[in-house]
Amino acid sequence: MSTVVVLTKTQIGSLAPEHNAFGAEMLDKFLHTLEPEDLRPDVICLYTDGVKLACEGSPVRLGLSLLEGLGVRVLVCQTCLDYFGLREELIIGQVMTMKDIVSELRHATRVLYP
Secondary structure, three states: OOEEEEEOOOOOOOOOHHHHHHHHHHHHHHHHHOOOOOOOOOEEEEOHHHHHHHEOOOOOHHHHHHHHHOOOEEEEEHHHHHHHOOHHHEOOOEEEOHHHHHHHHHHOOEEEOO
16 A cells, blocks of 8 residues: 655645745644654655755755655655756755656555645
């Protein structure tokens, strides 16, 4: 059984701009909640705005790094990094094509979109 978490934003949920910090805090809590082995996903896919989470200055850097250290593969969309000019800022994860990311999603038993 394979679980993939998809992160496409720098926060969790849909919030008004003045609540973005709260959304980022909730995303950090979400990631730390995934640390126990029975909750840990196999892969975290980051694309669109989500690629910013794997870059310098990320508010969830610790949570993502910890999960990666526990064996979770963090896949970061190459096209999205290039679009935002963030390739040099990447500090977590593996740069992958969208084809690679779609393949992970297609073969997953469960896909979570928090």
